[in-house]
Amino acid sequence: MLEADSASLSARADTILGIHRPQTAAHTRFVRAEIWLRYAVPAFLATFLVCLAAGAALQLRGERSEILRDTVTDIETFTRLVTGALADVEATSPAIRLRLETLLPASLMPAGRQILVTSASETILGAHPALTDLSGTLTDRLGEMQALSTLGERAGVMALTLANGEQAFAALRTLPKGRGQIAVIQPIAPILDAWAMRMRHQVVLYGAAALVIIGIGIAYALQTQRAYAVDRLCEQIKQRLDTALGRGRCGLWDWDIPRGRIYWSDSMYALLGYRREREFLSFGDVNALVHPDDGDLYALARQLAASQSTVDHEFRMRSANGGWIWLRTRAEIVPDQVDGGRHLVGIALDVTEQRQLAESNATADMRLRDAVEAISEAFVLWDTSNRLVLCNSKFRHLHALSPDDAIPGKRYHEIMGRGVLPPVRRELREIEASSATARTFEAELTDGRWLQISERRTKDGGYVSVGTDITNLKRQQEQLVASERELIETVKDLKRSRRTLELQTQQLADLAERYLDQKAQAETANQAKSEFLATMSHELRTPLNAIMGFAELMESGVYGTLGSPRYTEYCRDIRSSGDYLLSVIDDILNMSRIESHRVRLALREVPLDDAVQNALKLVAEAAKAKSLTIGVDVATDLTLLADGRALHQILLNLIQNAVKFTPGGDGRIVVKARPSGDLVNIFIEDNGIGIPKAALRRLGSPFQQVETNLTRTHKGSGLGLAIARSMAELHGGSLRIRSEEGLGTIIMVRMPIPTAERRRDLVAASSDETVDSLREVSGARPRGGAGTAGMQPRVLAPVSA
Numbered sequence: 001m002l003e004a005d006s007a008s009l010s011a012r013a014d015t016i017l018g019i020h021r022p023q024t025a026a027h028t029r030f031v032r033a034e035i036w037l038r039y040a041v042p043a044f045l046a047t048f049l050v051c052l053a054a055g056a057a058l059q060l061r062g063e064r065s066e067i068l069r070d071t072v073t074d075i076e077t078f079t080r081l082v083t084g085a086l087a088d089v090e091a092t093s094p095a096i097r098l099r100l101e102t103l104l105p106a107s108l109m110p111a112g113r114q115i116l117v118t119s120a121s122e123t124i125l126g127a128h129p130a131l132t133d134l135s136g137t138l139t140d141r142l143g144e145m146q147a148l149s150t151l152g153e154r155a156g157v158m159a160l161t162l163a164n165g166e167q168a169f170a171a172l173r174t175l176p177k178g179r180g181q182i183a184v185i186q187p188i189a190p191i192l193d194a195w196a197m198r199m200r201h202q203v204v205l206y207g208a209a210a211l212v213i214i215g216i217g218i219a220y221a222l223q224t225q226r227a228y229a230v231d232r233l234c235e236q237i238k239q240r241l242d243t244a245l246g247r248g249r250c251g252l253w254d255w256d257i258p259r260g261r262i263y264w265s266d267s268m269y270a271l272l273g274y275r276r277e278r279e280f281l282s283f284g285d286v287n288a289l290v291h292p293d294d295g296d297l298y299a300l301a302r303q304l305a306a307s308q309s310t311v312d313h314e315f316r317m318r319s320a321n322g323g324w325i326w327l328r329t330r331a332e333i334v335p336d337q338v339d340g341g342r343h344l345v346g347i348a349l350d351v352t353e354q355r356q357l358a359e360s361n362a363t364a365d366m367r368l369r370d371a372v373e374a375i376s377e378a379f380v381l382w383d384t385s386n387r388l389v390l391c392n393s394k395f396r397h398l399h400a401l402s403p404d405d406a407i408p409g410k411r412y413h414e415i416m417g418r419g420v421l422p423p424v425r426r427e428l429r430e431i432e433a434s435s436a437t438a439r440t441f442e443a444e445l446t447d448g449r450w451l452q453i454s455e456r457r458t459k460d461g462g463y464v465s466v467g468t469d470i471t472n473l474k475r476q477q478e479q480l481v482a483s484e485r486e487l488i489e490t491v492k493d494l495k496r497s498r499r500t501l502e503l504q505t506q507q508l509a510d511l512a513e514r515y516l517d518q519k520a521q522a523e524t525a526n527q528a529k530s531e532f533l534a535t536m537s538h539e540l541r542t543p544l545n546a547i548m549g550f551a552e553l554m555e556s557g558v559y560g561t562l563g564s565p566r567y568t569e570y571c572r573d574i575r576s577s578g579d580y581l582l583s584v585i586d587d588i589l590n591m592s593r594i595e596s597h598r599v600r601l602a603l604r605e606v607p608l609d610d611a612v613q614n615a616l617k618l619v620a621e622a623a624k625a626k627s628l629t630i631g632v633d634v635a636t637d638l639t640l641l642a643d644g645r646a647l648h649q650i651l652l653n654l655i656q657n658a659v660k661f662t663p664g665g666d667g668r669i670v671v672k673a674r675p676s677g678d679l680v681n682i683f684i685e686d687n688g689i690g691i692p693k694a695a696l697r698r699l700g701s702p703f704q705q706v707e708t709n710l711t712r713t714h715k716g717s718g719l720g721l722a723i724a725r726s727m728a729e730l731h732g733g734s735l736r737i738r739s740e741e742g743l744g745t746i747i748m749v750r751m752p753i754p755t756a757e758r759r760r761d762l763v764a765a766s767s768d769e770t771v772d773s774l775r776e777v778s779g780a781r782p783r784g785g786a787g788t789a790g791m792q793p794r795v796l797a798p799v800s801a
Contacts, residue, residue, distance in 0.1 A: 038224045045217040049210050056206055060199050064192065071191050072157045074110075075171050079157075079184045082115060083173040086182060093134070096126035104128060112190035116141065116183040125180065138183055142170060159188070242266045245347070253331060255344035262286050271350055273320030291316035291324060311346065326352045377468045384461030386412040398422055398467060422451075442470065450474045540585055548578035588719065601643040601730055603762055605754045608638040608680065612671055615651035619659050626664035630655075633672035638680055641754040641762070646727045653720040654684045654747050661745070662688035675753070679733065682749040691739035724749070 082104075089099045096117045104115075106129050115128040122137040143163040157171045168187045175182065242265055245252055251268025255261075261280040269276050272289075287297040294315035310332040316324040331346020369390065372379050378394040388408050396406050399419035406415055422445055437457035444450050452470045457463050554562060555571035562568060612634050623630055640647065651671075658669045670685045725735040728749050739745035752758060 042217050075157045079171040079173050083182050087176050093126045100128035112187040114185040119180045249350040250347045258341040289317045326355045377466050381464045382462050551575040606640050606644050609634050609636050611647050622659050628667040631670040640751045650724045650727050653724045658686040662686045679750045684747045687744040690741040692741050
């Protein structure tokens with residue numbers, strides 16, 4: 001029944017919100033053909049006009065052709081007759097004129113026709129009707145280059161353009177014995193005047209008919225557009241009404257009481273979860289959905305039949321999922337102006353939520369009353385008119401009230417007039433700051449109990465009063481007073497314990513001194529660790545060099561092939577892993593040298609441009625593999641006072657880091673240098689992945705990296721920046737890092753340039769080193785040389801590679 005698929009708008013076009021439309025076969029066929037007729041009728045009218053115009057044009061054209069053909073035949077006959085009539089006439093102008101006027105009076109001549117009689121030399125001898133000027137020849141009249149003059153009788157009747165530009169038909173005949181020629185000229189315009197008049201009349205008639213037909217077509221188009229707009233408007237109104245009803249959780253009812261059928265809107269179907277099968281529901285279908293405990297529609301129908309009253313009724317209806325939905329129907333009787341019947345029209349509102357809310361409120365009110373009754377305090381609530389709203393049995397017991405005395409709705413003086421105030425021994429007011437909306441005080445009853453009474457104003461103007469039994473709290477306060485006395489005695493004991501704490505403080509000082517000793521031992525152990533790393537790195541290089549050498553020999557196949565191509569690949573992996581391990585060992589070895597102060601700097605003047613180019617050569621292949629662009633902005637005259645190998649290591653480590661952490665494709669690395677006083681600032685910039693701010697503080701320390709062991713995507717020992725920073729500081733310079741994650745990194749290295757003072761210090765330091773070396777050979781204790789700030793020489797024994 002109601003579970004069938006809902007029909008589309010077009011399928012429900014026979015009703016608009018319950019108003020029934022005719023459904024005869026002819027009407028149905030017309031509705032289906034209406035959309036085609038909307039375009040077909042104007043097309044038929046336009047086709048009719050085109051056909052009518054084409055028929056008229058063809059008819060006029062045929063008439064014109066027939067007139068011209070008749071004119072040619074007439075001219076041919078007329079020419080022959082005139083030639084026969086003038087065959088025996090003397091070739092003089094008077095004789096010819098007399099004969100032509102006798103045979104052919106001017107009133108019988110066709111309009112515009114001209115007869116010319118010429119001599120053998122084409123001189124005009126006579127004309128009919130008469131001409132004022134007979135001078136000239138026939139060629140002058142007909143015009144030069146005419147075929148008629150050349151062909152003569154063989155040309156017959158020809159259409160030509162006269163010398164004066166007029167279109168005409170002309171025929172030429174020769175008189176017997178060559179005495180001359182007769183030419184008959186008929187202009188075309190005079191013979192077509194009647195045809196032109198008929199053409200104008202038909203054009204006027206066709207125009208009038210076209211205006212009428214076009215007017216009819218326009219009126220039909222406007223009417224169809226208006227009908228279409230009205231249908232669209234009705235459909236739009238229906239959709240908006242359905243939308244409003246659906247959003248309002250209500251449905252439209254139209255009960256046709258005489259016919260016993262009921263119309264539901266789409267929102268009513270959606271409200272109950274059903275889908276429309278047909279436009280109207282029967283009385284029994286709807287009555288079967290009503291809950292049996294809420295009455296039925298038959299009783300409602302009998303009530304409506306007996307009176308014209310309105311309906312305001314709540315009942316339950318079964319939804320599609322089997323549940324019950326509460327509906328409130330409001331409707332009234334509306335007479336039908338068409339068939340004279342009566343309709344009950346109204347809406348059905350979904351009041352399920354209101355019902356559930358009312359039940360929830362009732363349940364909440366009951367729970368609230370139970371909770372108020374269950375609390376241990378005396379509770380009472382008065383409204384803004386001092387009427388009782390709610391109280392519990394503790395309040396009634398406190399004031400000796402019976403349940404009949406404390407009925408909600410009674411005024412304050414009526415209830416308290418029947419009660420008894422509890423006997424109070426004393427009151428303690430203002431135990432907390434009072435205000436205009438609240439107050440709290442304590443009262444001691446004669447039976448020894450204490451009550452704390454709190455009164456608060458409610459938002460609606462009433463007030464609530466709560467009486468709490470605080471007898472136990474008062475007893476606890478007395479106990480607290482006793483405890484306070486005991487606390488004072490305890491404080492005295494604490495003072496005595498203070499002396500003991502002072503002795504313990506002395507003991508802690510002794511422990512701190514021992515801590516400093518242990519710290520010194522830890523630093524010594526750290527130094528031993530650095531020396532151990534240096535020794536182990538040195539010891540690992542020898543077998544590693546052998547492994548790499550043998551792997552290279554096996555890869556190159558010097559002593560023969562290995563048999564399988566995989567062995568060559570394995571040898572290549574061994575050699576690349578060895579190179580990586582060797583670089584890590586070198587970094588660890590260099591870091592251990594720096595930490596153990598065993599690095600010797602051989603300071604000299606080094607061209608910065610050459611040092612940068614040498615470092616770029618070693619990373620050129622890696623940069624090319626990642627399609628990186630490396631730019632150099634270093635002046636050729638910049639010179640540093642540095643150790644060449646240390647400077648090379650600083651630049652190589654920093655540029656390698658830039659290449660490593662710059663993505664391929666549009667990556668860019670720039671190396672530039674700018675002098676700054678007696679120092680040179682070397683910048684290595686890249687637009688790579690950048691460094692988070694949280695990681696900048698720890699970068700530059702040994703074995704510190706931005707990525708953790710779990711998230712690492714780039715290989716490395718984490719010593720590159722630490723070595724570069726330490727080497728720069730050994731030269732008396734510094735290293736600073738600025739970076740922003742996702743934008744790139746800028747590393748600035750400050751290195752000294754050779755000045756006169758630094759050259760003197762360098763010579764002095766070299767002399768001190770020579771003296772110290774001689775003293776070491778002779779067994780004397782070496783003496784450390786002094787230099788300027790930031791340029792202290794490192795006279796330490798080198799570690800062999």
